[in-house]
Amino acid sequence: MKVIVDQDRCVASGQCVLAAAEVFDQRDEDGVVVLLDENPPAELARDLHHAEAVCPALAIVVED
Amino acid sequence: MTIDEAPAYPMARAAGCPFDPPPRLRELQAESPLVKVRVFGRPAWLVTRYADQRALLADARLSSDVTSPGYPSPTGAPPKSDGGVGIGFILMDDPEHARLRRMVTAPFMVKRVEAMRPAVQRIVDDLIDDLLAGPKPVDLMEAFALPVPSLVICRLLGVPYTDHDFFQQNSKQLIRLDVSPEQRATAHGNLAGYLDNLVGAKLADPGDDLLSGLTERIKAGELSRQDAAGMGVLLLLAGHETTANMIALGTLALLEHPEQFAVLRDTTDPAVVKGAVEELLRYLNITHNGRRRAVLADIEFEGQVLRAGDGVIFPNDIGNRDPAAFPDPDRLDLGRDARRHVAFGFGVHQCLGQPLARMELQVVYGTLYRRIPTLRRAAELAEIPFKHDGSVYGVHALPVTW
Numbered sequence: 001m002k003v004i005v006d007q008d009r010c011v012a013s014g015q016c017v018l019a020a021a022e023v024f025d026q027r028d029e030d031g032v033v034v035l036l037d038e039n040p041p042a043e044l045a046r047d048l049h050h051a052e053a054v055c056p057a058l059a060i061v062v063e064d
Numbered sequence: 065m066t067i068d069e070a071p072a073y074p075m076a077r078a079a080g081c082p083f084d085p086p087p088r089l090r091e092l093q094a095e096s097p098l099v100k101v102r103v104f105g106r107p108a109w110l111v112t113r114y115a116d117q118r119a120l121l122a123d124a125r126l127s128s129d130v131t132s133p134g135y136p137s138p139t140g141a142p143p144k145s146d147g148g149v150g151i152g153f154i155l156m157d158d159p160e161h162a163r164l165r166r167m168v169t170a171p172f173m174v175k176r177v178e179a180m181r182p183a184v185q186r187i188v189d190d191l192i193d194d195l196l197a198g199p200k201p202v203d204l205m206e207a208f209a210l211p212v213p214s215l216v217i218c219r220l221l222g223v224p225y226t227d228h229d230f231f232q233q234n235s236k237q238l239i240r241l242d243v244s245p246e247q248r249a250t251a252h253g254n255l256a257g258y259l260d261n262l263v264g265a266k267l268a269d270p271g272d273d274l275l276s277g278l279t280e281r282i283k284a285g286e287l288s289r290q291d292a293a294g295m296g297v298l299l300l301l302a303g304h305e306t307t308a309n310m311i312a313l314g315t316l317a318l319l320e321h322p323e324q325f326a327v328l329r330d331t332t333d334p335a336v337v338k339g340a341v342e343e344l345l346r347y348l349n350i351t352h353n354g355r356r357r358a359v360l361a362d363i364e365f366e367g368q369v370l371r372a373g374d375g376v377i378f379p380n381d382i383g384n385r386d387p388a389a390f391p392d393p394d395r396l397d398l399g400r401d402a403r404r405h406v407a408f409g410f411g412v413h414q415c416l417g418q419p420l421a422r423m424e425l426q427v428v429y430g431t432l433y434r435r436i437p438t439l440r441r442a443a444e445l446a447e448i449p450f451k452h453d454g455s456v457y458g459v460h461a462l463p464v465t466w
């Protein structure tokens with residue numbers, strides 16, 4: 001799987017971290033999303049699509 | 065249809081039905097995705113359905129700036145005089161909104177909030193100890209629901225909790241819809257003055273809290289002292305009224321649904337508690353007067369054109385009760401997956417404090433009923449005063465005993 005994040009759009013709501021802490025983290029200074037794993041394993045598909053759906057800033061794209 | 069014939073918004077809830085959105089609103093949702101309504105005599109669009117609400121709230125052609133032409137004022141005041149309550153970045157558009165918001169996001173990060181969980185657990189446990197040792201019946205709002213988030217946000221911001229009577233009185237005025245523009249301006253002025261003094265004190269003697277962090281921005285010339293005080297007002301206000309109402313109204317909803325109450329009373333599983341919090345947020349959606357926006361550029365939508373200068377309202381309460389998004393939406397079901405609700409809004413203005421709110425609610429809902437399993441109402445449902453008049457829904461008081 002491939003995950004793309006757009007740090008410029010991110011509003012640091014942390015929803016992605018709540019959905020998939022293995023893949024997303026937040027930058028210490030301002031909470032902006034940090035991608036920990038660009039090609040996460042397929043088992044995480046459900047969590048990742050959930051992160052994509054709940055990100056209020058539409059800053060996450062997940063490709064299967 | 066002329067504007068005088070359009071339904072007025074906000075709408076009234078059905079008598080004796082305190083947890084459900086207004087019935088008329090639900091009829092409108094079933095009839096049409098987009099409805100013309102009347103807000104203080106002026107037309108605005110109502111976006112009735114969940115998927116459409118999410119799509120449009122994420123659309124940058126819609127402005128949150130109260131001074132944008134057509135912005136549907138929640139108080140009837142013209143946009144300019146609403147500016148008096150211009151509480152920080154919530155009523156601004158990007159890039160200024162993002163610039164200011166990013167200055168205060170760090171303390172609300174998921175891991176920073178998790179680090180506060182033990183302290184919040186202590187606050188909740190201590191307040192429950194006090195409840196159990198004190199007289200009954202007791203007003204749960206006053207004795208528990210308000211103090212929890214107030215103590216937490218005061219600690220986070222660096223505001224002395226000893227002043228809580230002062231700011232609770234003033235913030236109450238700010239979220240009421242039935243006060244005059246003058247009363248509103250006075251309350252806002254009081255809070256802004258208070259926060260400005262506090263920022264001044266922290267400029268001289270910074271501590272380890274959010275307001276002290278902002279003084280570094282002031283010293284670096286990135287933020288004016290006035291904007292810092294404005295952000296303080298916003299966070300103080302947003303930090304305690306909303307969560308307090310979720311605690312009290314959520315408790316009442318659970319007391320009216322004993323089998324759901326039992327789910328929380330009988331569990332120590334954090335996953336169950338987390339799920340319950342999301343469902344209560346969805347079901348109650350306490351910000352019941354809709355998110356508001358103004359159209360900046362024409363948008364084609366559902367066979368209509370939202371024109372530049374039109375006002376748009378997103379009643380997230382019925383968005384969260386849309387059967388297309390949540391099957392059997394009027395059922396409070398703590399076991400369902402409700403995480404995609406829009407109780408915190410959607411788009412770049414989605415609630416900044418939600419990780420904190422969620423954590424506080426998880427601690428509260430996961431502790432209160434376990435520790436007081438016989439909790440019950442100490443007044444008839446009909447006697448409980450609901451906040452129909454506020455921009456945040458809830459109860460003014462909740463007498464309980466055990």
Ligand code: SF4
Nearest residue numbers: 010011013014016055
């Ligand atoms: S959910 Fe979206 S906006 Fe929130 S932190 Fe993650 S990427 Fe940023």
